[in-house]
Amino acid sequence: MRSPTLNIQPSNCHNCRMSALCLPLTLDSSSLDRLDRVIERGRPIHKNQYIFHGGDQFKAVYAIRSGAVKAFCVSDDGSEQVTGFYLPGEIFGWDGIDNSSHSNTAITLETTALCEIPFARFEEISRTMPILQKHFMRLMAKELTSDQDLIGLLAKSSAEERVASLLLSLSSRLKRQHLSPTRFRLPMSRADIGNYLGLTVETVSRVFSRFQSFDLILCDKKEIEIINLNGLYALTHKPKA
Amino acid sequence: MRSPTLNIQPSNCHNCRMSALCLPLTLDSSSLDRLDRVIERGRPIHKNQYIFHGGDQFKAVYAIRSGAVKAFCVSDDGSEQVTGFYLPGEIFGWDGIDNSSHSNTAITLETTALCEIPFARFEEISRTMPILQKHFMRLMAKELTSDQDLIGLLAKSSAEERVASLLLSLSSRLKRQHLSPTRFRLPMSRADIGNYLGLTVETVSRVFSRFQSFDLILCDKKEIEIINLNGLYALTHKPKA
DNA sequence: ACACAGAATTGATCTAAATCATGCTGGCTC
DNA sequence: GAGCCAGCATGATTTAGATCAATTCTGTGT
Numbered sequence: 001m002r003s004p005t006l007n008i009q010p011s012n013c014h015n016c017r018m019s020a021l022c023l024p025l026t027l028d029s030s031s032l033d034r035l036d037r038v039i040e041r042g043r044p045i046h047k048n049q050y051i052f053h054g055g056d057q058f059k060a061v062y063a064i065r066s067g068a069v070k071a072f073c074v075s076d077d078g079s080e081q082v083t084g085f086y087l088p089g090e091i092f093g094w095d096g097i098d099n100s101s102h103s104n105t106a107i108t109l110e111t112t113a114l115c116e117i118p119f120a121r122f123e124e125i126s127r128t129m130p131i132l133q134k135h136f137m138r139l140m141a142k143e144l145t146s147d148q149d150l151i152g153l154l155a156k157s158s159a160e161e162r163v164a165s166l167l168l169s170l171s172s173r174l175k176r177q178h179l180s181p182t183r184f185r186l187p188m189s190r191a192d193i194g195n196y197l198g199l200t201v202e203t204v205s206r207v208f209s210r211f212q213s214f215d216l217i218l219c220d221k222k223e224i225e226i227i228n229l230n231g232l233y234a235l236t237h238k239p240k241a
Numbered sequence: 242m243r244s245p246t247l248n249i250q251p252s253n254c255h256n257c258r259m260s261a262l263c264l265p266l267t268l269d270s271s272s273l274d275r276l277d278r279v280i281e282r283g284r285p286i287h288k289n290q291y292i293f294h295g296g297d298q299f300k301a302v303y304a305i306r307s308g309a310v311k312a313f314c315v316s317d318d319g320s321e322q323v324t325g326f327y328l329p330g331e332i333f334g335w336d337g338i339d340n341s342s343h344s345n346t347a348i349t350l351e352t353t354a355l356c357e358i359p360f361a362r363f364e365e366i367s368r369t370m371p372i373l374q375k376h377f378m379r380l381m382a383k384e385l386t387s388d389q390d391l392i393g394l395l396a397k398s399s400a401e402e403r404v405a406s407l408l409l410s411l412s413s414r415l416k417r418q419h420l421s422p423t424r425f426r427l428p429m430s431r432a433d434i435g436n437y438l439g440l441t442v443e444t445v446s447r448v449f450s451r452f453q454s455f456d457l458i459l460c461d462k463k464e465i466e467i468i469n470l471n472g473l474y475a476l477t478h479k480p481k482a
Numbered sequence: 483a484c485a486c487a488g489a490a491t492t493g494a495t496c497t498a499a500a501t502c503a504t505g506c507t508g509g510c511t512c
Numbered sequence: 513g514a515g516c517c518a519g520c521a522t523g524a525t526t527t528a529g530a531t532c533a534a535t536t537c538t539g540t541g542t
Contacts, residue, residue, distance in 0.1 A: 073389065077478055081393040095389070098382035103389070127371055134364070140381045141339035147388040148314060148336070148344070152322040154395035155439030159499065190520065198396030203499060205521055221508095221520080237318055400529065431490065444529060446491055462490080462538080 012036045022063045022091050022115075022139075026131060034125055035132065040116040041065075051093075051106040051114070058096025060118045064088045067112025068187035071095075071104045072195070082196040084146075085109070085188055087173050091117075094140050109187040154198050157236075162197040163207045164235040167217070171226060182229065186222040253277045263304040263332050263356075263380075267372060275366055276373065281357040282306075292334075292347040292355070299337025301359045305329050308353025309428035312336075312345045313436070323437040325387075326350070326429055328414050332358075335381050350428040395439050398477075403438040404448045405476040408458070412467060423470065427463040 013036045014029075027035070044066070051062060054074055062069075069086040083104055086092045096102040097119070126132040153165055175181035186193075194204045211217045216232055218225040226232065254277045255270075268276070285307070292303060295315055303310075310327040324345055327333045337343040338360070367373040394406055416422035427434075435445045452458045457473055459466040467473065 073393065075393065079397065081389075081396055083389050083392060094382055095386060096382075098379050098386055103386050123371070123375070127368075130364070130368055133374060137378065137381065138339050140378065140385065141335055141337075144381065144385055144388065145336060145339055145344050147385065147392060148322075148324050151324060151388065151391055151395060152314065152316065154392060155322055155436070156320065189518095195396070200500060201520080202501085202522080205519095206499090209521070430488095441530060442490075443492085443531085446489095447529090450491075 013039065016065070022089060027129075031129055031132075034129075038118065038121045038125060040118070042114045042116060044111050044113045045108060047108055047110050047112075049108045049112075051108070052096075052102050052104075054102055054105045056096075056102045058093075058100045058102055058119065060116045061091055061093035061122075062106070063091045063115040063117065065113040065115060067114075068109040069106050069112060070109050070188060070192060071106045073104050080195065082192055085170075085192075085196070087170070087177070089177050090173070091139055094143055097140075109192075159197075159199050159203050159207050160210070161236050162199065163193070163204060163211070164216075164232045166193065166197060167224070167226065168229075168232055168236065171229070182226040184224055186224055254280065257306070257356075263330060268370075272370055272373075275370075279359065279362045279366060281359070283355045283357060285352050285354045286349060288349055288351050288353075290349045290353075292349070293337075293343050293345075295343055295346045297337075297343045299334075299341045299343055299360065301357045302332055302334035302363075303347075304332045304356040304358065306354040306356060308355075309350040310347055310353060311350050311429060311433060312347045314345050321436065323433055326411075326433075326437070328411070328428075329418050331414070332380055335384055350433075400438075400440050400444050400448050401451070402477050403440065404434070404445060404452070405457075405473045407434065407438060408465070408467065409470075409473055409477065412470070423467040425465055427465055 013032055051069065064086055066088050068088075069092060070082060071084045071086065071092055072080045072082040074080050084092065092106060093102070095104045122132075122136075126136070153162055157165070170184065170186075171181040174184055188196075190204045190208075191201050193199075194201045197204070199207075208217070208219055211232075212219060214228075214231070216226070216228045216235075218227060254273055292310065305327055307329050309329075310333060311323060312325045312327065312333055313321045313323040315321050325333065333347060334343070336345045363373075363377075367377070394403055398406070411425065411427075412422040415425055429437075431445045431449075432442050434440075435442045438445070440448075449458070449460055452473075453460060455469075455472070457467070457469045457476075459468060
């Protein structure tokens with residue numbers, strides 16, 4: 001049994017400040033109650049704990065209440081490819097729906113609290129709640145477009161653009177959670193960033209240094225302060241031929 | 242009105258040899274009939290016709306009966322990023338579900354016949370056919386994993402690996418359609434390939450030449466014959482440090 | 483049949499990032 | 513506190529692929 005045991009916690013979707021993100025806004029109170037009963041809220045789990053492994057049977061998708069998660073897939077030759085970083089309010093684990101086993105592995109990057117949404121039970125109740133079904137398809141579509149954004153980034157951009165895009169993505173996602181968009185702590189290592197962006201650690205490190213020397217950011221190890229948000233943004237729209 | 246008018250054709254899902262791919266296998270005959278009545282079969286449309294544009298309202302997803310389609314998104318600076326090539330039996334257009342408008346643009350690469358599946362009507366009937374709903378989520382998940390494969394490819398691989406992977410992907414998808422996996426015509430230009438794989442046209446061209454000189458493939462313009470399938474496969478699993 | 487624009491190949495040069503190498507720092511255990 | 517290891521930074525060198533440039537091929541329309 002690889003996935004950590006999630007103990008029920010005394011809270012619910014009604015009072016969760018994430019709910020606007022992971023649930024459809026238009027759910028009436030009684031529908032929300034029914035959904036509520038399906039969702040299992042876990043206690044915080046430690047850093048570097050696996051949520052699921054590639055190949056594991058697909059049983060649930062997960063919403064993050066706090067903390068951060070990294071998803072990656074392992075190819076036959078053993079090399080890893082980071083496919084995403086997930087922050088509070090975001091849902092991950094869709095990759096398993098296809099062949100009912102996960103293609104990715106998910107691991108916590110720091111102490112993390114999750115809500116587990118068992119897929120079988122979700123399917124049951126969604127049969128009588130079409131809006132829920134639709135919402136989930138929309139969440140999957142969102143994942144699709146975010147993957148396509150990453151594809152665009154990897155196919156075309158320079159190292160600086162890639163790092164700038166990641167910083168801006170994190171910033172806007174934190175902002176959506178009413179957290180500071182300009183001062184935050186990177187939950188992942190430079191190596192993770194490099195892997196995700198298709199760059200070497202050294203290149204990532206150099207780009208961070210360069211950004212500092214251009215007064216775009218301040219960074220002390222994993223603590224980041226964005227000084228010139230527009231400057232970063234300009235980098236992601238680099239002057240093209 | 243940008244999308245081409247699709248005229249009803251005298252055929253149905255029962256006798257379509259694609260159905261195994263785009264429909265759940267377990268549908269009973271009466272369910273299939275109901276689905277059948279929702280789907281609009283178009284006459285073949287010409288090369289370089291748009292199916293939908295980025296920003297268009299999302300109304301339907303499309304299954305390919307014959308031909309080939311390219312999907313791409315346009316970023317603010319006007320540059321394009323090819324996000325996928327679609328062959329017979331495959332479904333595209335999911336990208337619109339999220340905010341009910343398409344993020345991609347889809348265009349035919351050659352004369353193409355489509356089935357249009359209007360999403361609103363699909364949602365109606367799927368309410369009473371849970372298996373259909375599940376099937377569609379699986380199709381979306383498949384798209385997700387294929388996007389993630391592309392991410393892995395772009396993040397890590399050399400030009401040769403990328404081109405080899407594309408050729409093998411096309412090959413296996415044609416095989417699934419009971420078409421020759423070793424002799425086929427590329428529906429897309431070198432520029433499209435380059436854009437998709439994050440390479441320049443020149444590099445793509447050089448890789449094709451190199452593959453020929455290594456007796457991996459024969460190619461005359463867009464006509465491809467794969468001589469050494471295992472050799473290509475070996476390239477995609479390049480010896481790593 | 484001809485002209486012309488776009489698609490593809492091939493060659494020469496340049497450059498951004500990988501690779502190789504070294505040192506620094508901060509947390510860990512013993 | 514000494515020693516050790518992982519993570520990060522930074523410098524020197526190499527290289528794969530981009531860029532620039534020129535030529536040939538292909539198909540399309542008149």
